[in-house]
Amino acid sequence: MRGIGPLFVDLYELTMAQAYFLEGYEKEAVFSTFVRKLPKNRNFLIACGLEDVLTFLENFKFTDNDIDFLHTLKVFKDDFLDYLKELKFTGDVYALKEGTVFFENEPVLEVKAPILQAQLLETYILNQIHIQTLLATKGARVCISSKEKVVVDFGSRRAHGSDAAIKAARAFYIAGMKATSNVLAGKIYNIPATGTMAHSYIQVHKSELSAFENFAAIYPETILLIDTYSIEKGIKNVVSLAKKLGDNFKIKAIRIDSGDIIEAVRVVRKILDREGLYNVKIFVSGGLDEYEIEKIVKLNAPIDGFGVGTKVIVSDDVPYLDIVYKLTEYNGEGKFKKSKGKQTVPFQKQVFRFIENGIYKEDLIGLYKEVLPGMPLIVKVMENGIRTDDGRESLEIIRKRCQEEIKKLPDELLSNTKSSKQYPVNYSPSLHKIIVDIKEGKY
Amino acid sequence: MRGIGPLFVDLYELTMAQAYFLEGYEKEAVFSTFVRKLPKNRNFLIACGLEDVLTFLENFKFTDNDIDFLHTLKVFKDDFLDYLKELKFTGDVYALKEGTVFFENEPVLEVKAPILQAQLLETYILNQIHIQTLLATKGARVCISSKEKVVVDFGSRRAHGSDAAIKAARAFYIAGMKATSNVLAGKIYNIPATGTMAHSYIQVHKSELSAFENFAAIYPETILLIDTYSIEKGIKNVVSLAKKLGDNFKIKAIRIDSGDIIEAVRVVRKILDREGLYNVKIFVSGGLDEYEIEKIVKLNAPIDGFGVGTKVIVSDDVPYLDIVYKLTEYNGEGKFKKSKGKQTVPFQKQVFRFIENGIYKEDLIGLYKEVLPGMPLIVKVMENGIRTDDGRESLEIIRKRCQEEIKKLPDELLSNTKSSKQYPVNYSPSLHKIIVDIKEGKY
Numbered sequence: 001m002r003g004i005g006p007l008f009v010d011l012y013e014l015t016m017a018q019a020y021f022l023e024g025y026e027k028e029a030v031f032s033t034f035v036r037k038l039p040k041n042r043n044f045l046i047a048c049g050l051e052d053v054l055t056f057l058e059n060f061k062f063t064d065n066d067i068d069f070l071h072t073l074k075v076f077k078d079d080f081l082d083y084l085k086e087l088k089f090t091g092d093v094y095a096l097k098e099g100t101v102f103f104e105n106e107p108v109l110e111v112k113a114p115i116l117q118a119q120l121l122e123t124y125i126l127n128q129i130h131i132q133t134l135l136a137t138k139g140a141r142v143c144i145s146s147k148e149k150v151v152v153d154f155g156s157r158r159a160h161g162s163d164a165a166i167k168a169a170r171a172f173y174i175a176g177m178k179a180t181s182n183v184l185a186g187k188i189y190n191i192p193a194t195g196t197m198a199h200s201y202i203q204v205h206k207s208e209l210s211a212f213e214n215f216a217a218i219y220p221e222t223i224l225l226i227d228t229y230s231i232e233k234g235i236k237n238v239v240s241l242a243k244k245l246g247d248n249f250k251i252k253a254i255r256i257d258s259g260d261i262i263e264a265v266r267v268v269r270k271i272l273d274r275e276g277l278y279n280v281k282i283f284v285s286g287g288l289d290e291y292e293i294e295k296i297v298k299l300n301a302p303i304d305g306f307g308v309g310t311k312v313i314v315s316d317d318v319p320y321l322d323i324v325y326k327l328t329e330y331n332g333e334g335k336f337k338k339s340k341g342k343q344t345v346p347f348q349k350q351v352f353r354f355i356e357n358g359i360y361k362e363d364l365i366g367l368y369k370e371v372l373p374g375m376p377l378i379v380k381v382m383e384n385g386i387r388t389d390d391g392r393e394s395l396e397i398i399r400k401r402c403q404e405e406i407k408k409l410p411d412e413l414l415s416n417t418k419s420s421k422q423y424p425v426n427y428s429p430s431l432h433k434i435i436v437d438i439k440e441g442k443y
Numbered sequence: 444m445r446g447i448g449p450l451f452v453d454l455y456e457l458t459m460a461q462a463y464f465l466e467g468y469e470k471e472a473v474f475s476t477f478v479r480k481l482p483k484n485r486n487f488l489i490a491c492g493l494e495d496v497l498t499f500l501e502n503f504k505f506t507d508n509d510i511d512f513l514h515t516l517k518v519f520k521d522d523f524l525d526y527l528k529e530l531k532f533t534g535d536v537y538a539l540k541e542g543t544v545f546f547e548n549e550p551v552l553e554v555k556a557p558i559l560q561a562q563l564l565e566t567y568i569l570n571q572i573h574i575q576t577l578l579a580t581k582g583a584r585v586c587i588s589s590k591e592k593v594v595v596d597f598g599s600r601r602a603h604g605s606d607a608a609i610k611a612a613r614a615f616y617i618a619g620m621k622a623t624s625n626v627l628a629g630k631i632y633n634i635p636a637t638g639t640m641a642h643s644y645i646q647v648h649k650s651e652l653s654a655f656e657n658f659a660a661i662y663p664e665t666i667l668l669i670d671t672y673s674i675e676k677g678i679k680n681v682v683s684l685a686k687k688l689g690d691n692f693k694i695k696a697i698r699i700d701s702g703d704i705i706e707a708v709r710v711v712r713k714i715l716d717r718e719g720l721y722n723v724k725i726f727v728s729g730g731l732d733e734y735e736i737e738k739i740v741k742l743n744a745p746i747d748g749f750g751v752g753t754k755v756i757v758s759d760d761v762p763y764l765d766i767v768y769k770l771t772e773y774n775g776e777g778k779f780k781k782s783k784g785k786q787t788v789p790f791q792k793q794v795f796r797f798i799e800n801g802i803y804k805e806d807l808i809g810l811y812k813e814v815l816p817g818m819p820l821i822v823k824v825m826e827n828g829i830r831t832d833d834g835r836e837s838l839e840i841i842r843k844r845c846q847e848e849i850k851k852l853p854d855e856l857l858s859n860t861k862s863s864k865q866y867p868v869n870y871s872p873s874l875h876k877i878i879v880d881i882k883e884g885k886y
Contacts, residue, residue: 003446004605010597010624012638019640019661025647069630075662115647122641123625126600127608134603154453157569158763160577161606162447165570181453182566187512195455197462198565200770203778204468204558218462219518229781258785310763319762320601320753327643335646338672342701 004056007066009123014070018080020116027331028091029115030348031122032107033129036322043413043423045321046140046402047096047108048171049132053125054382054391060089091117093382094348094368097393099136099174099402100377101409103425106351106365107378108133108323115330122325128167130323135168138290138315139175140406142308144414145290147297150305152194153180154285155313168313174399176406177308189395196255202228209237216241220250223283227256231264239275253281253304261286262301269302287311290416336438345427345435351377352428360408366428447499450509452566457513461523463559470774471534472558473791474565475550476572479765486856487866488764489583489845490539490551491614492575496568497825497834503532534560536825537791537811540836542579542617542845543820544852546868549794549808550821551576551766558773565768571610573766574603578611581733581758582618583849585751587857588737593748595637596623597728598756611756617842619849620751632838639698645671652680659684663693666726670699674707682718696724696747704729705744712745730754733859779881788870788878789886794820795871803851809871 020026035045062070062084070076070084091113096102109129111118143151153172159165169185179192186193197215202225205211212224224241226234235254242249254272256264261284272280284296285307293306310316326344327335334346345365352364352374366372381391412419427435437443463469478488505513505527513519513527534556539545552572554561586594596615602608612628622637623629629636640658645668648654655667667684669677678697685692697715699707704727715723727739728750736749753759769787770778777789788808795807795817809815824834855862870878880886 004627007627007630008599008605008608009626010599010638011626011629011636012624012640014626015638015662015665016640016644019644019658020647022661023657029643029647031643066630070626073629073636119641119643123600124605127602127605130601131603156451156453157566157768158573158766159570160574160603160757160762161610162451162567162570163604163606165451167604181455183452183454183457183513184447184450186454186516187450187509193454193516195453195458197455197459198562199780200472200474200562200778201459201462203770203780204463204472204773214466215462218465219458222458314603314762316762319603319757319759323601325600327646330647335643337642337646 004124005066006060006062006120007069008127009120013120013122015075016119017116018076020119021080021083022077026114026116028112029118029327030329031111031118031325032328032349033109033125033323033325034107035104036324036342038104039318039321041317041417042137043415043419044101044103044137044409045133046136046175046405047100047102047133048098048136048174049129049167050095050098050109050381051393052128052132052167053109054093054387056124056128057089057093057121057382057385058387060087062087087117088385089113089117089121090385091382092380092384093391094378095381096351096377097379097390097398097401099398099405101360101405102351102377103363103423105345105425106363107349110348110378112348126323126325130321131164132167132171133323134315134318134321135313136171136175136402138312138318139172139177140402141290141416142293142312143176144406145294145297145416146306149297149303151177152305152307153177153182153313154307154309156182158310159313164313170395172312173395174402176399176403191395196223197225199225199228208234209240212237212241213244216245216249216251220248221252223253223255224251225255225257226268227258231256231259231268235268235271238280239271239277242275242277251280253283255283255285255307257284257286262296262299265301265303281305283307285309289316291317294416334434334443338438345431347431347434349378349431353377355408358408359410360423362424362426364426364428365431367430370428370430372428447567448509449503449505449563450512451570452563456563456565458518459562460559461519463562464523464526465520469557469559471555472561472770473772474554474561474768475771475792476552476568476766476768477550478547479767479785481547482761482764484760484860485580486858486862487544487546487580487852488576489579489618489848490543490545490576491541491579491617492572492610493538493541493552493824494836495571495575495610496552497536497830499567499571500532500536500564500825500828501830503530505530530560531828532556532560532564533828534825535823535827536834537821538824539794539820540822540833540841540844542841542848544803544848545794545820546806546866548788548868549806550792553791553821555791569766569768573764574607575610575614576766577758577761577764578756579614579618579845581755581761582615582620583845584733584859585736585755586619587849588733588740588859589749590740592740592746594620595748595750596620596625596756597750597752599625601753602756607756613838615755616838617845619842619846634838639666640668642668642671651677652683655680655684656687659688659694663691664695666696666698667694668698668700669711670701674699674702674711678711678714681723682714682720685718685720694723696726698726698728698750700727700729705739705742708744708746724748726750728752732759737859777877777886781881788874790874790877792821792874796820798851801851802853803866805867805869807869807871809874813871813873815871
């Protein structure tokens with residue numbers, strides 16, 4: 001959420017920060033944010049969340065009230081709290097641009113800053129990059145499965161809290177959805193807001209037909225929800241309304257939110273066509289996700305658009321990513337962990353991408369300063385606490401990038417299940433040598 | 444998040460509201476919030492989220508800025524926007540007190556207000572009651588499985604956004620956890636904040652032992668993380684530190700965050716005991732949830748406390764509830780839906796609970812004004828837009844209630860999997876008659 005400050009932090013970051021302060025550890029560290037392993041059914045990820053991280057860093061400031069609260073914990077010394085009070089973020093941030101496709105072990109965001117500062121950012125950076133990347137990826141899968149049909153976000157009510165709802169609307173828009181039902185997200189991000197009527201509206205009217213009639217009088221080009229009592233009844237009332245209004249019937253679409261969708265839309269399409277209502281589109285919602293949409297599209301059901309909600313906004317099949325923020329460098333020295341399953345690779349990094357005939361072919365993870373022939377994906381987005389030009393991107397640019405990125409993915413990665421052929425991500429020769437040296441204990 | 448206003452709403456609520464306004468629908472409606480079906484592996488739910496809903500209602504006010512934005516959508520007439528600008532919530536709210544156990548189809552919160560107002564609340568009410576109930580329930584399962592051992596929330600970094608992280612800390616505290624790592628949640632709710640050190644702290648020091656030594660000098664009673672390089676090395680360094688410090692060794696516990704936990708803690712406990720460090724407790728974290736904790740506790744592993752994170756805070760096994768906000772009454776008339784799988788039962792309701800020997804035995808869902816022998820659970824928490832005394836509860840009272848509620852659950856419901864014996868929830872004779880009448884089309 002906007003307005004979240006540096007107190008959104010795990011306490012141990014602050015206890016460590018005080019220890020660095022008292023011990024005099026003040027050199028620059030690099031912390032790397034990456035996903036350790038692509039989860040089930042995921043062949044790629046979409047980078048998202050950078051904008052909020054940069055805004056957080058620009059406004060990084062403990063309030064007097066925050067400091068007073070920290071005093072009450074009786075863990076922090078006055079000297080340290082005085083230091084915190086004046087603290088600003090003065091470091092550099094390197095990141096994939098939002099909307100970029102990436103894979104496991106590839107850094108999505110790296111912070112280079114005095115260790116005390118860099119340490120304090122872990123909780124918020126992970127919290128935001130995690131949820132936004134998770135949802136941009138989920139949204140991209142949904143849009144890919146819909147094969148160019150319209151997809152709209154209806155998920156707010158069952159998102160995990162208000163922040164997730166708002167960030168989801170943005171992530172889904174980047175991923176290719178056309179609009180959101182959430183008005184606040186529409187306002188904050190200038191995303192089209194959409195929506196028509198719920199069952200309750202129909203229910204307070206003396207009949208479904210009178211509800212349709214009244215609603216159409218106010219919103220002539222609306223979408224009518226036809227399954228409050230039964231789909232048969234609902235479509236009959238749409239036809240009655242069309243006859244009654246004649247040329248003034250401008251209804252854009254009908255929506256079905258329950259029951260056996262495929263069977264229902266076929267019947268409804270037939271009735272609409274029989275009545276000459278060719279222009280009335282069919283919009284469906286209710287329990288949809290990429291798997292369901294893929295099925296519907298394959299069966300060639302006459303559906304023009306999808307409203308997606310719960311299963312998409314909670315990323316039901318994969319509700320979290322194994323994303324981490326790890327120390328990889330301190331004072332120019334490489335830092336790494338050898339613990340089983342949780343190994344890390346030292347040093348600041350770059351990702352180099354190789355393209356063949358317009359399709360992504362291979363990535364190499366290298367040292368940041370290495371020069372390799374592939375396209376370097378990580379850019380400096382903040383320098384000495386100030387955004388660079390690369391750190392300022394409009395939502396439309398990011399959205400366009402994401403659409404182009406998806407077009408460059410090898411076909412097999414577009415599957416909703418795990419592709420048998422994983423996208424090749426390798427280490428550059430220099431980084432590979434370091435990894436081997438670590439394994440052999442030479443490092 | 445605090446500061447969320449009425450623009451956090453699905454657009455269709457506003458288009459419907461304008462229609463009600465223009466058509467003159469201004470009578471009182473009742474909307475009921477309930478979970479249609481308990482999801483897999485859930486035998487009960489814990490009501491949570493009311494406090495935020497009441498705060499939202501008390502502060503329900505469109506800002507000038509909100510109204511200006513709504514103007515730009517070109518959907519709303521000036522009259523309606525002028526009306527919205529002055530709108531306050533003037534209705535009544537009936538709810539289960541937070542921390543109360545409940546079951547499917549039982550109302551957790553009902554709003555009785557002019558329909559325009561009640562309609563506008565759907566998105567926020569569902570968003571908050573959903574995530575908080577989901578997480579209070581998940582947290583309760585974790586605490587039940589831990590059998591009185593300490594459980595602490597470490598999940599913020601992978602919660603779905605900042606709002607979920609903060610609300611989770613509160614929900615988990617209600618559920619019985621002892622503390623949270625999130626400092627902001629600690630500040631907002633006066634929940635104990637906790638945390639010690641991460642691997643990065645160890646890594647910047649020239650050796651693990653010097654890191655332990657320095658940290659213990661600042662925080663004598665801290666918890667040392669022992670698996671940065673290897674658990675064997677880590678515990679050896681703890682023992683060295685103990686020898687070096689002698690009587691000044693006050694370390695409270697060690698923490699293990701990776702590897703085969705059960706094997707590791709047995710070895711570590713043996714070493715600690717051999718060295719006479721009986722008072723040093725063992726704390727574990729990393730990928731834990733109620734299923735894993737149940738396993739660990741059954742094996743009698745020498746563990747004193749658990750830190751839970753990702754899997755708990757995203758409610759990994761069940762990331763959403765089928766929770767809805769449905770019209771059940773308008774102008775005194777019962778309203779209901781007959782659509783397959785989405786039926787609703789009309790009228791404002793009460794839940795009556797029957798107890799036998801201190802254990803919950805059966806619930807009856809009845810009409811609100813019905814008088815039945817069971818204990819009525821739903822109370823009026825807001826009247827004419829003002830909180831009642833029942834709408835003001837301290838977090839400690841709610842937490843205590845939740846602990847007492849869990850003790851009153853039949854044993855079979857405490858299982859982490861679906862109990863073969865479902866808790867009996869039935870309709871009162873009067874409501875049952877209405878349901879039968881609806882089925883027979885007499886209503």
